[in-house]
Amino acid sequence: DAGVTQSPTHLIKTRGQQVTLRCSPKSGHDTVSWYQQALGQGPQFIFQYYEEEERQRGNFPDRFSGHQFPNYSSELNVNALLLGDSALYLCASRSGTAMYGYTFGSGTRLTVV
Amino acid sequence: KNQVEQSPQSLIILEGKNCTLQCNYTVSPFSNLRWYKQDTGRGPVSLTIMTFSENTKSNGRYTATLDADTKQSSLHITASQLSDSASYICVVSMEYGNKLVFGAGTILRVKS
Numbered sequence: 001d002a003g004v005t006q007s008p009t010h011l012i013k014t015r016g017q018q019v020t021l022r023c024s025p026k027s028g029h030d031t032v033s034w035y036q037q038a039l040g041q042g043p044q045f046i047f048q049y050y051e052e053e054e055r056q057r058g059n060f061p062d063r064f065s066g067h068q069f070p071n072y073s074s075e076l077n078v079n080a081l082l083l084g085d086s087a088l089y090l091c092a093s094r095s096g097t098a099m100y101g102y103t104f105g106s107g108t109r110l111t112v113v
Numbered sequence: 114k115n116q117v118e119q120s121p122q123s124l125i126i127l128e129g130k131n132c133t134l135q136c137n138y139t140v141s142p143f144s145n146l147r148w149y150k151q152d153t154g155r156g157p158v159s160l161t162i163m164t165f166s167e168n169t170k171s172n173g174r175y176t177a178t179l180d181a182d183t184k185q186s187s188l189h190i191t192a193s194q195l196s197d198s199a200s201y202i203c204v205v206s207m208e209y210g211n212k213l214v215f216g217a218g219t220i221l222r223v224k225s
Contacts, residue, residue, distance in 0.1 A: 004156070033213075042117075042202060042215035043157075056212070090156050092213075102213065104149075104156035 004105035021076040025093030032074040035090040086112045115140045117216035125222045134219045136186040136203030144206040151200045193223045
């Protein structure tokens with residue numbers, strides 16, 4: 001049973017470019033959340049998707065957008081990249097009906113140069 | 114304000130020794146508390162999870178405690194190993210598990 005799968009593992013982009021990160025949730029999970037984790041910091045909540053809609057959003061600008069597909073997989077898009085966007089981006093999934101049970105992916109390391 | 118504070122910020126111990134990490138939270142409504150281990154550049158891996166009514170939960174050499182009255186939790190690591198070197202993050206769930214509040218983590222380094 002595969003856990004949460006994220007791709008790519010590492011990514012280097014130039015300032016001003018756009019990037020798309022992908023996440024496949026754990027089997028049986030239908031809710032996907034995205035987090036940004038700067039070096040040495042705890043993860044910061046970006047947004048959560050359920051039933052293909054953004055349900056909750058953290059304090060991130062509109063440059064950060066996402067999508068959830070009918071198979072529950074999700075994408076995180078970041079436009080007009082800034083140097084400060086360099087971070088580990090984590091995807092976490094759970095079953096919408098579960099009280100707990102978030103499973104995290106290994107993350108995508110994004111470096112903006 | 115919903116917050117999770119962890120201490121110490123970092124810790125160095127000798128292999129074989131025990132250590133205890135602390136987590137204080139001000140999160141409401143409380144749903145559950147989880148300790149995660151995160152290796153550098155990797156996603157967090159769950160160690161223990163406790164609900165309001167649970168005081169202690171063990172997972173091998175890891176033992177977590179929860180005092181819901183004082184809103185404090187601890188993670189005790191017994192007979193540390195080099196592979197225990199990682200960041201340990203305390204995460205409190207609120208709103209029936211739907212929202213997570215993360216601590217900044219404690220960086221543990223185990224030396225031989």
